């Protein structure tokens with residue numbers, strides 16, 4: 001049983017009670033029920049939901065039935081224009097009251113993005129588009145195409161407002177009403193701790209199409225982001241969240257993107273998009289980043305309203321192989337919270353291409369916030385549930401429990417296309433898994449103690465395909481990792497004696513997958529697969545990476561449970577297939593890990609060699625804005641900062657060119673091969689900032705003579721609060737590990753440059 005630190009964080013006021021769930025061993029099945037309206041008959045709503053309980057069964061101690069519904073704080077649940085459209089809690093309180101009467105746990109979809117008025121302008125119960133229409137009528141509030149036409153559509157999930165942080169008119173209403181709605185839920189949850197499962201963010205925060213968004217505010221923001229000026233400049237709220245590295249001149253930009261603009265004022269985004277073209281890639285990079293900013297800001301607003309960050313889930317429809325919507329997998333994890341997505345009709349074996357990276361990136365927690373196999377096949381439907389359960393999903397929201405005369409295809413029962421198939425299989429699953437504890441997953445950056453290193457053992461492997469090789473320098477994202485480069489169409493085969501396990505221990509395969517820089521466009525996707533004994537596939541139908549997923553993108557972490565083969569000698573293969581245009585695909589630091597004894601597969605913190613060890617630094621600014629700074633907080637095990645124990649901050653410098661170092665004394669010489677750097681992650685606009693641009697990691701046995709373990713001249717990855725940056729290198733035996741930064745980053749709200757981290761971890 002893992003106790004989560006947020007329980008200690010929310011010590012103030014009524015939140016002192018242990019609310020939400022204090023254990024991670026519950027799986028929630030929360031069908032979407034949008035039928036409830038305050039002006040419905042309460043008797044009727046209770047009858048329908050009691051009907052749902054009897055038709056699906058309520059599960060047991062570990063797998064529980066509840067329901068989910070949306071908060072419509074920008075449409076239905078607003079007051080009149082005369083009252084400036086303030087949030088009206090009547091409907092929300094009504095539905096929360098139903099949950100109490102029925103003793104059913106709930107999740108609330110904070111559905112105030114493109115689906116802010118749900119499905120029609122006047123569906124059951126009547127919707128209210130007055131506020132949305134008023135916002136859309138203001139200058140430059142909506143997404144625009146390259147001709148300047150608004151893409152706002154008023155109905156049917158097309159409330160496309162620009163993601164620009166300059167879109168103040170939209171953001172002020174959204175923030176005010178969202179926080180009013182979330183405060184109502186937080187207060188209710190404090191009184192009903194066992195009934196609150198969480199919040200999902202706006203469903204489908206994405207672009208209308210690839211001809212969006214050319215709104216002048218977001219184009220202006222793009223240019224500022226690229227140059228680290230304006231909103232991203234010194235003294236501004238988001239200083240330190242700009243592009244790394246910043247473009248220092250228009251010539252610098254022209255050279256990188258193959259353009260010939262005379263000045264920054266002349267720069268307009270590419271239209272139409274051309275995949276693999278550097279100019280389009282630069283624009284696409286920003287589009288993805290703008291979504292990350294949007295979901296991060298939304299998460300911060302919800303946390304400010306009193307909901308713990310662990311219980312806030314992303315809600316995207318990520319498809320790595322598609323370009324149009326900017327809906328990259330990296331957008332699907334809330335910056336301080338958990339991951340989530342929507343899936344309709346997805347085959348069970350296709351879930352892993354999303355689940356595996358999402359789980360490895362988003363700690364122990366992710367969910368499916370709209371889910372329907374859309375199938376009449378019982379096996380397909382049941383396997384959808386068991387696959388997601390095995391993958392470690394915590395919340396599943398089957399869509400939908402309807403009790404209307406004209407049911408649509410999504411209905412659990414009486415669907416015109418799938419009949420009762422989905423409902424019947426949920427019923428069977430709730431019964432079979434009622435008292436089976438949820439599978440806990442260690443965080444992706446710490447899968448346990450390393451027991452076999454596929455990089456170190458490369459010379460003992462057999463290979464097919466030309467020129468497979470290794471290098472302690474992966475090129476994806478500019479991050480140095482121990483990389484196995486594999487020819488596309490190649491297979492690399494290892495023989496491995498897997499250790500036996502006891503007492504809840506797990507064996508995990510972990511790697512970060514990527515494509516070598518500069519592969520460019522012109523190919524289809526590449527698919528990564530790992531297998532045991534030839535035919536046991538570890539990654540479902542494979543992890544699919546598109547031709548655009550290169551250079552500036554993160555490595556995609558993947559983790560698979562291989563405990564079933566513990567104690568056996570197995571053949572283990574890495575393979576990639578797809579278009580050979582890539583040259584090489586990359587397996588970053590592939591290795592097998594074992595979780596500690598008795599850890600229920602989850603608590604791997606003891607393998608962090610730096611935990612609670614003594615830290616010293618070139619400077620130590622305990623009074624830096626944000627609070628909770630000090631060297632001791634760098635190794636206190638709290639990877640998500642707060643004003644009581646935020647992390648370590650250097651002093652501020654006038655220039656980014658300054659040197660600061662911080663080091664940890666491991667107490668004795670140890671084998672080290674990995675450092676994980678957790679960005680500043682307190683809930684402020686400054687979250688994620690202070691992460692150095694150029695730094696070295698070095699090791700020493702005596703604290704005097706240092707050897708460089710990893711050199712990072714331009715850490716170009718997109719830093720995200722809540723996600724650890726994993727840096728692996730050739731193993732070394734050292735007592736002291738030091739990070740020396742030589743180019744610092746800005747810090748939100750300040751004008752100077754610092755180095756700040758929430759946590760520094762060291763692993764074998």
Ligand SMILES: *[C@@H]1O[C@H](CO)[C@@H](O)[C@H](O)[C@H]1NC(C)=O
Pocket residue numbers: 044047048049050051052055403
């Ligand atoms: C749907 O609602 C009607 C009452 O309006 C009720 O008779 C019927 O049992 C309900 N069905 C379900 C599945 O709840």
Ligand SMILES: *[C@@H]1O[C@H](CO)[C@@H](O)[C@H](O)[C@H]1NC(C)=O
Pocket residue numbers: 037039040041124125126
């Ligand atoms: C609820 O109110 C809306 C208008 O606000 C109306 O259109 C709808 O018929 C009402 N529903 C019920 C069940 O009374």
Ligand SMILES: *[C@@H]1O[C@H](CO)[C@@H](O)[C@H](O)[C@H]1NC(C)=O
Pocket residue numbers: 084172173176
């Ligand atoms: C109406 O509410 C918005 C959003 O909070 C706010 O920005 C605006 O100032 C308010 N207008 C008036 C007249 O109070």
Ligand SMILES: *[C@@H]1O[C@H](CO)[C@@H](O)[C@H](O)[C@H]1NC(C)=O
Pocket residue numbers: 473474475
């Ligand atoms: C790492 O790889 C990149 C690109 O492949 C190369 O430019 C760089 O020189 C390499 N660095 C080291 C230290 O080998």
